[in-house]
Amino acid sequence: xxxxxxxxxxxxxxxxxxxxxxxxxxxxxxxxxxxxxxxxxxxxxxxxxxxxxxxxxxxxxxxxxxxxxxxxxxxxxxxxxxxxxxxxxxxxxxxxxxxxxxxxx
Amino acid sequence: xxxxxxxxxxxxxxxxxxxxxxxxxxxxxxxxxxxxxxxxxxxxxxxxxxxxxxxxxxxxxxxxxxxxxxxxxxxxxxxxxxxxxxxxxxxxxxxxxxxxxxxxxxxxxxxxxxxxxxxxxxxxxxxxxxxxxxxxxxxxxxxxxxxxxxxxxxxxxxxxxxxxxxxxxxxxxxxxxxxxxxxxxxxxxxxxxxxxxxxxxxxxxxxxxxxxxxxxxxxxxxxxxxxxxxxxxxxxxxxxxxxxxxxxxxxxxxxxxxxxxxxxxxxxxxxxxxxxxxxxxxxxxxxxxxxxxxxxxxxxxxxxxxxxxxxxxxxxxxxxxxxxxxxxxxxxxxxxxxxxxxxxxxxxxxxxxxxxxxxxxxxxxxxxxxxxxxxxxxxxxxxxxxxxxxxx
Numbered sequence: 001x002x003x004x005x006x007x008x009x010x011x012x013x014x015x016x017x018x019x020x021x022x023x024x025x026x027x028x029x030x031x032x033x034x035x036x037x038x039x040x041x042x043x044x045x046x047x048x049x050x051x052x053x054x055x056x057x058x059x060x061x062x063x064x065x066x067x068x069x070x071x072x073x074x075x076x077x078x079x080x081x082x083x084x085x086x087x088x089x090x091x092x093x094x095x096x097x098x099x100x101x102x103x104x105x
Numbered sequence: 106x107x108x109x110x111x112x113x114x115x116x117x118x119x120x121x122x123x124x125x126x127x128x129x130x131x132x133x134x135x136x137x138x139x140x141x142x143x144x145x146x147x148x149x150x151x152x153x154x155x156x157x158x159x160x161x162x163x164x165x166x167x168x169x170x171x172x173x174x175x176x177x178x179x180x181x182x183x184x185x186x187x188x189x190x191x192x193x194x195x196x197x198x199x200x201x202x203x204x205x206x207x208x209x210x211x212x213x214x215x216x217x218x219x220x221x222x223x224x225x226x227x228x229x230x231x232x233x234x235x236x237x238x239x240x241x242x243x244x245x246x247x248x249x250x251x252x253x254x255x256x257x258x259x260x261x262x263x264x265x266x267x268x269x270x271x272x273x274x275x276x277x278x279x280x281x282x283x284x285x286x287x288x289x290x291x292x293x294x295x296x297x298x299x300x301x302x303x304x305x306x307x308x309x310x311x312x313x314x315x316x317x318x319x320x321x322x323x324x325x326x327x328x329x330x331x332x333x334x335x336x337x338x339x340x341x342x343x344x345x346x347x348x349x350x351x352x353x354x355x356x357x358x359x360x361x362x363x364x365x366x367x368x369x370x371x372x373x374x375x376x377x378x379x380x381x382x383x384x385x386x387x388x389x390x391x392x393x394x395x396x397x398x399x400x401x402x403x404x405x406x407x408x409x410x411x412x413x414x415x416x417x418x419x420x421x422x423x424x425x426x427x428x429x430x431x432x433x434x435x436x437x438x439x440x441x442x443x444x445x446x447x448x449x450x451x452x453x454x455x456x457x458x459x460x461x462x463x464x465x466x467x468x469x470x471x472x473x474x475x476x477x478x479x480x481x482x483x484x485x486x487x488x489x490x491x492x493x494x495x496x497x
Contacts, residue, residue: 047150047160064151083414 003091003098010095012036017051017060022101027088029097030055030071037071038088038099044069045081138204142169142215145208154207157386157418159354162325164245164271164299166209173216175244175270181221182236186229187260191219198222198251202277203305203331206360210303210329213247213273220249223262227255227281234261234478241270241298248274248302252288256281256309262288263481267322269295274302282309282336287317289476293488294322303329308368310336317475318374320347320355321488327356334365343372343404345387346472346485348492349415351380358388359404363397372404375472377465378415379496387437389421393430401431408439409468411496462493 006020012031019041020027026041028051041050043062050069053061059077061068067081074084091098139145147168148155155167165171181189192199199220205211223235237250252262258281266272280286292300300323308314320326332341341361349355361370376385389404408417421435442464450460469489476482 046156 002102003089003100005096006038006099007097008095009036009092009097012097015055017053017055019049019051020099022099025101027099027101028060029090029099030060032071033058036090036092036097038090039069039071039074040086040088042085043067043081044076044083044085050085138206139211140200140205140214142208142211145211148208154358157384158327158356159325162299162354163209163301166212166245166271166273166299166301169212171212171245171271171273173245173247175246175272176242177246177248177270177272178240178242178268179221180236180238180240181223182238183223184231184233184235186226187231187235188224190222190224192222193219194249196220196222198253198277198279199249200275200277202251202279202307203303203333205275205303206329206331207303209273209301209327210275213275213301213303214249216247216273217249218247220251222251222253224253225255225258225260228257229255230259231261234263237262237264239264239266239268241266241268241272241294243269245271248272249277250274251277251279252286253279254281254284254286257283259285260287261478262286263478264288264290266290266292266294266300269298271299272302274300276302276304278304278306278314280306280308280312280314282312284309284312286313287315287477289317289319289478289481290328291481292318292320292323292326292328294326296322296324298323299325301325301327304331306330306332306341308332308334308339308341311338313340313342315342315475316344317472318343318345318347318357319485320345320357321492323353323355325354325356327354327358329358329360331360331362332370333362334368337365337367339365340369341371342475343370343374344472344475345372345374345376346469347374347376347385348489349376349378349383349385350492350495352382354384354386356386356388358386358390360390360392361402361404363391363393363400363402366397367399368397369400370402370404373472374405375407375409375469376417377409377411377468377492378417379411379492381414383415385415385417387417387419389435389437391423391433391435393423393425393427393433395426398427398429399431400427400433402433404435406437407468409465410439410441462490465489465493
């Protein structure tokens with residue numbers, strides 16, 4: 001699994017997602033509740049960027065139709081989305097945030 | 106109404122222009138139809154007409170990055186009396202049936218080099234079908250095809266798409282007064298093909314137009330059959346059949362623009378889906394303009410979801426600007442296999458596998474019968490059987 005540095009830990013504001021692209025895959029990196037998560041940035045229901053949504057209770061909400069996805073598992077907690085969004089493993093090395101998109105965690 | 110329709114500029118009465126302009130501009134998010142690709146913004150995926158389409162799989166057809174580097178081997182079989190020509194874009198028949206309604210159609214119109222025109226002279230009744238075989242040899246191509254029937258002519262045209270290609274196309278059908286045209290368009294592409302096409306039919310006075318769209322193959326297929334009437338009394342039947350497999354995106358967007366009085370239209374699209382991320386989209390738009398008194402229209406979509414993981418988006422729209430009509434309606438249903446039908450058949454001693462086949466054959470039968478060409482019907486049934494092998 002190739003971990004790639006996406007940003008510095010201090011660049012991430014708690015509860016504010018950051019959108020990055022890794023190997024052409026849009027990824028939303030979220031720091032919340034003392035942890036950092038990486039989740040595919042596109043909602044599984046419609047073509048909406050999740051990083052534009054709000055983070056609450058360790059999940060990220062799609063602003064267009066209101067499904068929110070658990071940052072740990074990618075599973076939606078309600079309609080209209082029915083399918084999970086891929087989530088990716090994150091490593092913290094010092095001040096660097098590394099994400100691997102080659103394998104879903 | 107959630108979505109207003111795209112109304113081409115230019116109508117029959119001053120009154121209807123005013124009404125149309127009011128009802129479209131206010132609600133429609135997209136640009137009006139145009140032959141010029143520059144009149145359309147590059148879609149970002151949340152526009153009403155693109156929100157179901159995976160833009161990242163269109164290989165640049167939508168954003169101007171696609172380069173015409175492909176080859177499509179084209180064979181046209183024309184019965185005696187029918188002419189086939191290759192013409193430039195200045196030919197008056199090119200683009201007369203309809204205006205490109207979205208960026209990819211406009212891109213195809215702006216980028217094609219030579220158009221092919223097949224014409225059936227007036228009062229010629231063909232006993233054999235015209236066949237147009239398009240076999241993609243890889244790469245990207247922009248195509249413009251015109252099929253023209255003179256007054257009181259009758260013809261059947263089969264357009265067969267096979268091979269591998271990325272194609273953006275406009276297909277024009279000019280159906281003369283009192284003429285009768287049946288078109289069968291088969292999308293039997295290889296797994297990686299991308300096919301985006303607009304079909305424009307201009308149906309003459311008392312003419313009839315029947316379109317049967319059959320979509321099996323391809324990675325992304327997005328077809329946009331549109332009908333307008335050149336005079337009263339025209340009739341349009343739009344049939345479609347699709348079998349969407351794992352990972353495939355198949356989208357059919359219909360528009361029947363009732364812009365003349367006493368015309369009829371009927372649309373029936375049916376699809377079966379199986380496998381993860383199989384995605385079918387059906388949009389059925391019917392517009393009854395203020396002048397179109399005596400209109401009779403109905404549209405229907407049915408989807409059979411055979412496995413988990415498949416998705417259907419089905420959106421019928423009806424916009425009515427006059428109450429003086431004979432009938433207007435629409436229906437859409439998406440569901441899984443009916444266990445009771447299976448149980449009934451099995452209770453009569455039919456094994457489950459055969460019972461499933463029977464139910465699916467029955468589901469598609471009314472559309473397959475519409476084709477009335479034994480060889481195409483046979484190929485279709487074989488294809489459906491082969492597809493079912495995967496899920497049964």
